[in-house]
Amino acid sequence: MxxxxxxxxxxxxxxxxxxxxxxxxxxxxxxxxxxxxxxxxxxxxxxxxxxxxxxxxxxxTEKPNAEVGEFAVMTCVQSLPSGAFMDWGIIKDLFVPYKQQKQKIVEGKRYLVHVYIDEFLGLITGTTRFKRNPQYEDLPFRKGDKVNLILMGEGELGWNVIINKKYIGLIYASDVYKKLFPLSEEIGYIKSVREDGKIDVSLQPEGYENNDEFQQIILDKLNANYGLLYLSDKSEPEEIKQELQMSKKNFKKAIGGLYRDKKIEILEDKIRLLDENE
Missing domain, CATH: 2.40.50.330 (OB fold (Dihydrolipoamide Acetyltransferase, E2P))
Known part of the structure; x- marks a missing residue:
């Protein structure tokens, strides 16, 4: 069992x-x-x-938000001096002892909780205290793999994230191209699995093979702005990030492909959507 x-x-x-x-x-x-x-x-x-x-x-037959060894965002339903009870999706609440709380858990608020078996009591237990960037062995990921993310919080290097409910990884600040919120969910992509067992993640796929996705974002934006977009290959990275939530590198790849396909015209300070007859 x-x-x-x-x-x-x-x-x-x-x-x-x-x-x-x-x-x-x-x-x-x-x-x-x-x-x-x-x-x-x-x-x-x-x-x-x-x-x-x-x-x-x-x-x-209910399905919990997390099994043993997994993370999930849970709401506190009762907070006592000895610990807090969290709603984790089944009839019985999950107990997080006071000593396993990174900060005091408040009733009604949401927290990221890791589920584990207490080695002394042998009981299923929750904790909000865990390493932000642990080292792993035998990870089941390859570069480019699409993964589900839970955002933990922002640190000096970027955003710490939970990958597929089981692993902690990092999105570097330079790879963040939109507003992020703690405890929200995102789709991500494995950027690298380092030799030290740490995992780097990106919010966007890399490489020309994913260029269609970026091209479609630009076309959608052009169609929504009467065929004009006041960005070009001379625009600052921050301008592109704010308008399209993509890096300048991916933007330049995308508009290059659209230009070769004669879908856009690249001007000095903007790009223009071409009519099919042009």
């Missing part, structure tokens, strides 16, 4: 209050009747999330 994980278990016993689910080793977790299908039969397999409640293993 793996507490804190979604897993496939077999129905071993039924009674008036619910089902007893069993793993291959014979260990059991109780699934309350409210989560059990009426036509469930002994021997059937069910995908459930297993958690702990009063030193007993219970199961639910």
């Amino acid at each position: 793996n507490p804190g994980k979604i897993q496939l278990l077999k129905i071993a016993e039924k009674n008036y209050s619910g089902l007893f689910l069993e793993d291959e080793n014979g260990e059991r977790a109780f699934l309350p009747k409210i989560f059990a299908s009426e036509d469930a039969e002994i021997g059937d397999e069910m995908e459930v999330f297993v958690y702990q409640d009063d030193d007993k293993l219970k199961a639910t």
Whole structure:
């Protein structure tokens, strides 16, 4: 049995209050009747999330915001001197002990929480205290991989982010081309996995193979501005960043392709959308 994980278990016993689910080793977790299908039969397999409640293993068909080993943004539903209870998407709230709070958790506010098994108590626990830029081994990423991000916060080098709910990475300030907000979600791309196991991420794909995306952004902006955009290859990077949320490098690649395809005209201080007949 793996507490804190979604897993496939077999129905071993039924009674008036619910089902007893069993793993291959014979260990059991109780699934309350409210989560059990009426036509469930002994021997059937069910995908459930297993958690702990009063030193007993219970199961639910609800999906938590994060399993053990993952991060998620959670709202505090109750704050006590001993710790805080967080809504993590299932019937039982997740406990974050006071000593595991980076700052005191306030009821009603949202926090980034990491779920783990306390090594002394053996209980599923939450924490808001974790390293901002850890070193990893055997990472499952390659340069250019598209990933899901949760924004942690801004530091001296840039934005710390959670990658695919499991890993901490960094977006350098020079790669940020739009307004970002802590705890919001973004799509990102693996920029590099360094030899020291740290992960660099970008908000935009790199290379000519992704040029179509940038070209479309520019065409959309031209169409929305009556065919004119007061940017050119001589524009300052900050102007391009503010208007299009892309780097000057990607902007120049994109307008170069649009010019070769005779879709735009590049003037000294602006670009102009060409009519199909021009």
